[in-house]
Amino acid sequence: CHFVPHFSQHSSGLRCEFIKAGTEEKLVLHLLHSFSTGDTSYVSIFLSTYRSFTTTQRVLDILADRLENPPGANKLSVNRLAFNKTVCSVFSKWLDEYKEDFLSLGDPTPLLRLAPLLPSDPSGSEIRRRLLKISEELSERALLSDSPTDCVSPVTPPSDSSNAEFDATKILGFPADVVAEQLTRIETDLFLHVVPYHCLGSLWSQRDKKGRGGICLSVRATVRQFNRLAKAVTASCLWHVDLRTQQRARLLEKWISVAEECRARKNFSSVYAIVSALQSNPLHRLRRIWAETDREALRRYEELSDIFSEKDNYSQSRELLREEETSQLVSADTKTNNRRPTGAAARGTVPYLGIFLTDLMMLDTAVKDRLENGYIHFDKRRREFEVLSQIKFLQTSCKNWSFVADESFLEWYYSVPTLSEEQSYRLSNQIESASDPSPGRALNPTVVITHCTDILTSVVGPSIESEAVFDFPSPVNHLLSKLAKHMKSPSVSCLDVESSPPPTDPALTYVTPESSIKSHRRSVSCGSPPTSKGREAGPDMRIIRIRMDLQDGNLYRSIMVTSNDKTPSVISNALEKHNQDPKEAPRYELIQLQPDGKELKMPSAGNVFYAMTSSSVDFLLRRQGGGTPLGSPSVGTETSATFPRIKAKGRRLVRTLF
Structure with missing residues (x-):
């Protein structure tokens, strides 16, 4: 058997066969038999995803071999006519939606071999004409030594722009x-x-x-x-x-x-x-x-x-996209009923493509390409197709836009x-220095957890500096770090797991949450021990968050804490992180922010490491004898209402991801 089939039943009572895995040859040949098994989506899924496990030329060669030995005793038999109809349907769809596949061949030989084998009916003749036209274009390219290119946007910036007189x-x-x-x-x-x-x-x-x-x-x-x-x-x-x-x-x-x-x-x-x-x-x-x-x-x-x-894994962004898809469906229904859509429904949606790249990269990382027996895992391609379908649907909604x-x-x-x-940071320093009348004024620090670059590298490969992708903070970082941690712990069935040991310091036991409390979804990347040189660092190191309260917002810094660190050393390190004088540490107190909004003042001899649980890794530095500075948000707030949140190391982590 060259297939791993899955059977299901439609509401009409018909039994359908969906292929979950198979050999390369059998998956290609199933293009010509999928309709008879009731798997009407197979052709679309295959054409959208086959490049991840085979090549266009290989697919054409397998189909050409089959067309040389068509079924049926004669050309007018029922089997032959049904076969010819399927062949025309597959190639028509392929040429309509992925013409670039044929243009990327470089060599017209596969098309010249295929063209005479197509059915001689009108549909087959039209496909033959289109293939021969493409083969002529490939021949001309070969003569001119032109290499095929992918499609790119017609919008290109002027090449002679000068920055000398730039007026911001x-x-x-x-x-x-x-x-x-x-x-x-x-x-x-x-x-x-x-x-x-x-x-x-x-x-x-x-x-x-x-x-x-x-x-x-x-x-x-x-x-x-x-x-x-x-x-x-x-x-x-x-x-x-x-x-x-x-x-x-x-x-x-x-x-x-x-x-x-x-x-x-x-x-x-x-x-x-x-x-x-x-x-x-x-x-x-x-x-x-x-x-x-x-x-x-x-x-x-x-x-x-x-x-x-x-x-919640960027749930608001995803929910908005779902709402837009629904509105586009309503718009399409309105057009069907000869009514002109109005308002927002008349516009298409341009998504942030990074969300789809995230999902597809996560899926490719999490699911193997082949089964243990070597069969290609086609069920993985079905899942990928679901994401690609969303992109195609949103593209359709944008086709009627017009701009001047x-x-x-x-x-x-x-x-x-x-x-x-470096230039941005230098200019920022100059601007802030020029606008700050008292640069020496001490600030009241508050620990965001940065993700471990070693974990990300182990999932997606080394960092590439040549072309940074989405150079600014991206949701992919957090999602990939969660997957990486989960993959390193195959025995864990859920990402919401306890990721820190119970407290052992007697001075802290009266405020520590119960050890059975599970962490927030961020705990896998935020509360788990960092790695060093690709190896797990063990339970004696954690990364925590310290927030610096300002009169007009919060400034976040991350800091590593070991099981040997007492409160004074943590305060000193946090001050240094915020470019403050570590010698001022005795003037500050360290406050742990509890999930229920309560505060815990860390004893001067307390061990900060054992005070943490996966649900309580946020700390605040406050001057002794003084509360939160006037104008600052309450200690329980994670982001400021008047100041954007720093996403530390976001640029470097995005480069690692993409």
Whole structure:
């Protein structure tokens, strides 16, 4: 047997056979028999995913071998006619949806062999004509020594842009809705040109390997636009060091308004790029600038940030996409009934592609390509197809959009200088120093947990600096670290597991939660011991979070704690992390923030390591004799209502992931 079939029954009572696994040859040949078994989705799934386990030429060779020996005694037999109909159906769908497969062959020989074997009826003749036309094009390319390329977006920036006269404040002269419309135009063109199977984890994870530079170009174009926009936001807010604090605050407000307009146009890719830039370290640390920013704008900014919150595996982002898919279905039904859709339903949705890349990479990492007997795991391809179908559906919703280019804005946008991390940080330092009348003033620190780069590297390979993908904080980091930890512990059946030992310090036992309490979903990456050089570090090390309360927000830092660390050493290390004088440690007290909102003051001789549980790894540094500074949020709040949260090391971790 060359198949592992799965049988199910339709509501009509018909028994269907769905292939779960099989050999390469049998999976290809099943294209010609899937309809007879009731598996009507097989052809679509195969054509969307086959590149992860075979090649176009190999598929054509197997089908050509079969066409040389068709079923039926004569051309007019029932079996032959049914076979011919299926052949035409498969190749017609293939040419309509994935014509680039044939253009990427390079050699017309497989097509010239296949064309005479096609049925001689009108459908077969039309397919033969299309294949011969493609073979002619391939022959011309070979003569001209042109190499085939993947489709890329027609939107390309001018190549002669000069940064010498760049005026960052010019963005203030463009209405927010105009800027959002132009960004949505760019994003829509790119998204419509995305080839869904380019997002497959098995392909995307190979893009930086030697000799694979030409793959996934349609996704790379989307990534470049995401990074360009994020860097444009950062550069425009940092470029003129001599700007007044109020002027720079207006720039932050402008980009918040643009993000809001992009949200109204369901352009989630641009929304996330702008929010990521505003959350990046160079902009986040400009506390004086944020203090001058309009409070209503900050409230809207927090709402936009929540769309891409890590909470429950970015559930809000996914829920919004589901809502948009539902609205598009309603719109399609309206068109069917000859009614013109109005309002939001008339617009398509441009998603943040990183969510789909995350799901597909996670799926590729978690599920094996082959079974123990060597059969190709086709059930995995069915799951991947579900994700690819969402991308194709959203692309369909964008096809009817029309835009008019605003050359004035585009000229400014493509003239924005690209700043390196070092340049951004240096400019940020200059701006903050110039706007801070008392740089020596002590701050009241508060421990975000960063993810272990060794774990991420073990899942997705080494970091690639040549082309950073989604250069700003990405939801993929947290999700992958959870998967990596779970895969290292195969005996654990749930990600919500206890990840720290029970307390043993007698001075702390009266406030420690019961050891049976399970951790939040973040516990796998946030509360588990870090690794060192690819090996588990053991139960004597933990990474905790210390929050620094400011008058206008919170500043997060991560710190490693061992079982030998007492309260004074933890306070000293935390102060040093926040660029404060460690000698000031005796003036501070360490507060553990409990899940129920309560506080625990750590004894001076207490062992911080054993005070932690997987549900209580947040700490606060507070000056002795004083409460939380005026204007700061309560200790139980994880994010500030007026200040964006730093996602420490987000840039480097995203590079590791992509």
